[in-house]
Amino acid sequence: MTDIINDEFNEEEAIIVELTDEEGNTTEFEYLDTIGYDGDEYVVLIENVEDADGVIVLKIESVDDENESYVGVDDDELVQKIYEIFKEAHADEYDFTD
16 A cells, blocks of 8 residues: 555554464454445454554455455455545544555
């Protein structure tokens, strides 16, 4: 993503999500929002480190009634569209810069 979120996150309210990749590496992310678009849902996350400089967008896929998985989105235009929706919804909460 070309945009950066410049804001301090309130750690008391942060929802932390641990994701594990195919190689077994676990990374912590802060959950920012879930965006519905074109019949699908996408999660917007930012890595849970002090100098994180961009968000990631992952598609939510249901595994069963109680579990879901997050899948990378290869379509850059779709990711940008989801990110624009996120920015509009959270314009008062974060400072977005290019």
